[in-house]
Amino acid sequence: MGNTIIRQPHGKVKRASPRKENLTGKVFGRLAVVREATDKEYLTIHWVCQCKCGNITIARGASLKNGCVKSCGCLRSELVADGNTTHGMTNHPLYVVWKGMRQRCSNPNHVSYGYYGGKGVRVCEEWDSDFMLFYDWCMKEGYVSGLTVDRVDGECDYTPGNCKMSTRMEQSHNSSNVKLDELSVRKIKASIKKGARNSELGRKYGVTPEAISCIRCEKTWGWVT
Ligand SMILES: [Zn+2]
Numbered sequence: 711m712g713n714t715i716i717r718q719p720h721g722k723v724k725r726a727s728p729r730k731e732n733l734t735g736k737v738f739g740r741l742a743v744v745r746e747a748t749d750k751e752y753l754t755i756h757w758v759c760q761c762k763c764g765n766i767t768i769a770r771g772a773s774l775k776n777g778c779v780k781s782c783g784c785l786r787s788e789l790v791a792d793g794n795t796t797h798g799m800t801n802h803p804l805y806v807v808w809k810g811m812r813q814r815c816s817n818p819n820h821v822s823y824g825y826y827g828g829k830g831v832r833v834c835e836e837w838d839s840d841f842m843l844f845y846d847w848c849m850k851e852g853y854v855s856g857l858t859v860d861r862v863d864g865e866c867d868y869t870p871g872n873c874k875m876s877t878r879m880e881q882s883h884n885s886s887n888v889k890l891d892e893l894s895v896r897k898i899k900a901s902i903k904k905g906a907r908n909s910e911l912g913r914k915y916g917v918t919p920e921a922i923s924c925i926r927c928e929k930t931w932g933w934v935t
Contacts, residue, residue, distance in 0.1 A: 730755065731771070733746075733757050733771060733774065733775075734746070734757075736774075738759075738769075738774040738775070738777070738779070738780060739777075739779075739780025739781055739785070740761050740762040740763070740780055740781040740782070740784070740785060741759035741760070741761055741762075741767070741769065741774065741779070741780065741781060741782070742759060742760050743757045743758070743759050743774070744757070744758045744759060744760055744766075745757070745758050746758070747768045752770075753829075753830065754770055754771065754772060754830055755770070755771040755772075756768050756769065756770055756771065757769055757771055757774065759774070759782075761781055761782035761784060762781070762784075763781070763782060763784045765782035765783075765784065766782075767781075767782035767783070770830055770832075772830075772865075772866065772867070773830075773832055773867055776866055776867055776869050776871060776872060777834060777869055777870075777871065778832050778833075778834040778835070778867035778868070778869045779832070779834075779835065780834075780835055781835060783835075785835050785836075785839075786835045786838060786839040787839075789835070789836065789839035789840045789843070790839045790840070797841060797842050797845075799841060799842070799845065802845070803855065804844070804845055804848055804853065805841060805845075807848075807858050807859055808837070808841050808844050808845075811833055811837075811859065811868055812833050812838055814826035814827065814831075815827040815831055815832050815833050815868065816832075816833075816838075829865075831865075831866070831867055831868070832867045832868070833867070833868040834867060834868060834869040834870070837868060837869075847870055847873075848875065851874070851875045852875060853875055856877065857875045857876065857877060858875075858876060858877075859873050859874075859875065859876070860873065860874055860875075860876040861873055861874075862874055890915065890917060890921070890931070892931075892934055894915055895925060895931045895934045896934055896935075898911055898915060898922065898925055899925065899934065899935070902922075902925070902926055908920075908922040908923050908926065909922075
């Protein structure tokens with residue numbers, strides 16, 4: 711279902727807001743959508759689903775569509791049981807990445823929870839329940855030491871389809887993206903020309919020195935002059 715384009719009499723094109731997609735009757739993994747969940751105020755659209763195992767569960771629409779949620783949780787329990795064999799990988803750097811990702815999304819006491827779990831961001835069931843499934847994906851994507859996993863769309867979940875390998879520098883750019891706009895980047899570039907240092911500009915604009923460095927070498931915001 712795409713956006714409808716309405717052509718106004720005076721020739722201007724207005725994009726109508728996309729109509730809410732009705733997922734009723736659709737099947738995602740083990741879940742069949744029964745109806746929209748309206749019982750409670752949700753920030754985003756949620757659906758009541760019947761799982762193959764018989765349980766009723768409520769899932770975020772976006773998470774159903776991007777494959778993050780495929781069951782009531784029974785899939786996870788099975789994978790955890792399977793994955794409980796010792797993998798001997800707890801010292802691997804990706805294990806730290808995996809733990810951090812799950813903590814941000816599920817532990818309300820985590821310092822960044824508000825930007826992840828608190829916003830409805832989840833880790834897909836496969837990755838959440840089995841480190842080795844996450845590890846295998848990272849290896850297939852060309853993991854080398856120093857890389858980490860970053861989401862492509864920051865509003866979306868940690869799923870194979872929405873993640874990529876990135877350097878920490880790219881990630882710090884992404885997380886500081888929110889704070890910078892075109893005008894401040896233009897000012898930063900002018901200051902760079904005058905010889906300002908990354909650290910002092912970072913402090914001034916509330917971003918990391920790495921983010922400034924990325925602007926300096928045109929790795930980011932290259933189109934702003
Ligand atoms: Zn189930």
